[in-house]
Amino acid sequence: MATITLDHVDKLYPNGYHAITDANLDIRDGEFVILVGPSGCGKSTLLNMIAGLEDITGGELRFGDQVVNDLSARDRDIAMVFQSYALYPHMTVRENIEFPLKLSRMPKSEIQDKVAEVSASLGLDEYLDRKPAQLSGGQRQRVAMGRAIVRRPKVFLMDEPLSNLDAKLRVQMRAEIARLQQDLGVTTVYVTHDQTEAMTLGDRVVVMRKGVIQQAGSPDELYASPTNLFVASFIGSPSMNFMPGRLRGDVVSTGFGDIHLPESLVDAASRATSESVILGLRPEAFEDAYLVAPERRDQGMTISANLSLVESTGADRFVYFSPPEVEKPTDAARDAAREAGVDELGGELVARLTNATRVAGGDTMDLWFTPESLYLFDGETGESLRTDEVRAQ
Incomplete structure (x- = not known):
């Protein structure tokens, strides 16, 4: 197996286009790491650099203690699975x-044993004599995964392997990939633009934007402690709600009125x-106030909401x-939000409630939340103030 180290990789x-900027990442032996971000963020480029399909123009890429910058793809002992399957149409599955x-x-006897083992693990036994069509x-x-697995390489690299599948099959294949990776224990780097896929598959998720690693951490770390506005807006479905606010001591003025910050956020606000x-x-921080137990209501804040739309799943x-x-945002706050891909501060918000709530568009209802569930971001930089986040590493 192998560790992978990206040390200031560029x-x-x-033509002057900087596709990857100062990428630093340590991938542990046997770890399942997901590269995620919007289209054009550099995740596939970074994967291809690890594979040896793209040249590295700065920094070092190491497999274990070996620098592999100039090592050809065939000499890196990696296996790739692509979105397009890349199967030979004239060959059978076997x-x-x-x-x-070969x-x-x-x-030949070893080949037969290995193919039989892989075929059984992937449920392909009855298809071995069929062709891809x-x-x-x-x-x-x-089959594409079987061809990669059968070699038992040091590293698996997967570039959006599930993009061509329908929703139900994607969920099924996600479970299969997770099980296989766990069983094999092979260091795996997986690229996707789907944050749900990233959060459900990876030991660790690396969020990228414009060629820069924004944050690397476990799914729980990214959800609970996003390092900036972009990560906060990208991780989670539906996306986090954002509003402008103005600090005055331990009180923040918002569109909901003045909120007294809890002790856990006072230190964050001071930064x-x-x-x-x-x-x-x-x-999901909101609750239907009608369903909140009376003894809990004083621990949070209740607001009146005029509903423009209700969707049920x-x-x-x-x-x-x-x-x-x-609260009118400053020009700097508006710019920080736009830079992070947040188009509007203080626009329409969304609450995720249980199906016990019976409301319709046009209704007015009371919503409840606790101040402890708030996130605070600097209005000048868009950086998180709430905690000492897990930074990209």
């Missing part, structure tokens, strides 16, 4: 899986560079509303 194209073993001149998308993806802050509140109700008033 990718600069001849021939596709055994192909890399290239390595492995004895006779398979479904999910079956083709399993703000100005009175201007941006408040974040996850949709069966298990949840998503209610959309606007704050009664909007």
Whole structure:
């Protein structure tokens, strides 16, 4: 197996485009790491640099103690699984899986044993004599994975392998990939643009934007302690709500009125560079005030919401509303939000409630939340103030 170290890695194209900037990341032996971010953020470029398919223009890439910057892809002992499957159409499933073993001149008896083992683990036994054209998308993806697994490389690299599958099959294949990676214990780097996929699959998730690693941490760390506005808005579905606010001591003025900050946030507020802050509140932090036990109500804040839209998913109700008033954001706060991809501060908000709530668009209801669930971001920089976050490492 292998550890992977990115030490100030850069990718600069001849036309001056900086695709990857100062990437630093330590991937542990056997770890399942997800690279996630919007289209064009550099995640596939970074994966291709690890694979040896893209040149590194700065810094060092190491497998264990070996610098592999100039090592060809074939000499890195990696296996890749692509979105397009990349199967040989004229070969059967068996021939596709055994192909890399034949290239390595492995004895025929060993090849048969390894193909049988991989085929059984992926549920491909009944398809071994079929050709790719006779398979479904999910079956083709399993064949592509089998061809990668059969070699038992040091590193698996997967570039959006589930993008071509329908929603139900994606969930099924996610579970299969997670199980296989856990069973095999092979260091794996997986690229996706789907944050739900990233959060459910990885030991650790690396969030990227514009070629820069924004934060690396476990799914729980990214959700609970986002390092900046971008990570906070990208992780979580629906996305975090954001509102402008103004600090005055241990009180922050918002569209909901004045909120007295709990002790856990007073220290965070003291790190703000100005009175201007941006408040974040996850949709699931809200509760239907009618359903909150009386003994809990005094521990939080109740607001009146005029609902513009209600969506039901069966298990949840998503209610959309606007704050009664909007604290006018500073130009710097507005710019910090736009830079993070947050188009509007203090616009429509969303609460995620249980299906016990019976409301419809146009209704007015009371919503409840605790100040402890607030996130605070600097109104000048967009950096989180709430905790000492887990930084990209």
